[in-house]
Amino acid sequence: MFNLEATLFCGQTFVWQKDESSYRGVINHRLVTLDVNEPFSKIVSDPFLRHYFDLEYPYEEAETHLAALDPALGALLNSHRSIHILNQDPWETTLSFITSQNNTIRRIRNLLNALRATYGKEVAPNHHALPTANELLSGSTEDRLRALGFGYRAEYLLGAARNVELLARVEDQEDEEALRALQQIHGIGPKVASCILLFAYGRKDIFPLDTWTRRILSEYYPEEDPSFFSPYGGIAQQHLFYAERRKIGLHW
DNA sequence: GGCCAGGAGGCCT
DNA sequence: AGGCCTCATGGC
Numbered sequence: 001m002f003n004l005e006a007t008l009f010c011g012q013t014f015v016w017q018k019d020e021s022s023y024r025g026v027i028n029h030r031l032v033t034l035d036v037n038e039p040f041s042k043i044v045s046d047p048f049l050r051h052y053f054d055l056e057y058p059y060e061e062a063e064t065h066l067a068a069l070d071p072a073l074g075a076l077l078n079s080h081r082s083i084h085i086l087n088q089d090p091w092e093t094t095l096s097f098i099t100s101q102n103n104t105i106r107r108i109r110n111l112l113n114a115l116r117a118t119y120g121k122e123v124a125p126n127h128h129a130l131p132t133a134n135e136l137l138s139g140s141t142e143d144r145l146r147a148l149g150f151g152y153r154a155e156y157l158l159g160a161a162r163n164v165e166l167l168a169r170v171e172d173q174e175d176e177e178a179l180r181a182l183q184q185i186h187g188i189g190p191k192v193a194s195c196i197l198l199f200a201y202g203r204k205d206i207f208p209l210d211t212w213t214r215r216i217l218s219e220y221y222p223e224e225d226p227s228f229f230s231p232y233g234g235i236a237q238q239h240l241f242y243a244e245r246r247k248i249g250l251h252w
Numbered sequence: 253g254g255c256c257a258g259g260a261g262g263c264c265t
Numbered sequence: 266a267g268g269c270c271t272c273a274t275g276g277c
Binding site for chain 2: 098
Binding site for chain 3: 102111146153
């Protein structure tokens with residue numbers, strides 16, 4: 001099928017946790033539990049999960065194209081076979097990546113869990129969904145979000161909630177237009193906008209540039225820019241990032 | 253062990 | 266170019 005472990009823990013989502021027997025995550029107001037030993041039967045047979053895990057996308061085609069660009073990248077793709085780009089909920093992705101800015105993975109997870117527990121619906125015993133934009137606007141204030149530890153990101157979250165209708169239009173916009181539209185939201189810059197497009201809207205050619213991917217590019221592809229990987233920059237970026245994180249043991 | 257400075261998958265002014 | 270919330274981390 002695909003590499004579930006890499007797909008869930010390559011940095012595109014913060015909602016999944018793993019224990020001895022299962023992967024667990026609340027996505028789109030639903031608790032999903034996958035057996036660690038045999039996760040794919042449930043995924044394949046569930047239309048929502050098929051879409052979430054992007055089963056219909058031709059990854060072989062993309063990976064063949066990328067492998068032809070550079071043998072080292074080809075080897076990487078082969079060893080990861082395959083990282084899928086999730087089709088996540090746009091609003092949840094927006095919350096997640098606004099929270100991620102200038103922050104560590106551990107803290108991002110803790111903050112999002114606090115947001116769930118405080119404002120989200122309990123969809124299963126002890127499992128809360130992320131709050132909807134309306135739930136956040138009706139239940140929270142900047143001060144309350146700061147009290148949870150969001151710091152200066154507090155006003156960004158509320159601003160995004162007030163402008164949630166912008167997300168509905170992205171589906172019909174080209175990449176460049178969508179990037180500009182998302183950045184109209186206070187607190188969403190190029191990096192967060194790119195992550196939303198790639199991880200919620202399946203824009204496979206979006207290559208989010210952050211401190212990690214800039215460094216990776218300058219180290220391994222000093223002569224290139226993200227367009228080198230076009231039209232699969234997002235997929236390439238995910239493999240490069242995952243490999244770099246594994247190399248230094250930053251797995252979470 | 254305790255303390256503290258710099259950094260963490262940016263963005264705004 | 267600086268400042269920003271906060272906190273886990275590593276260096277002393």
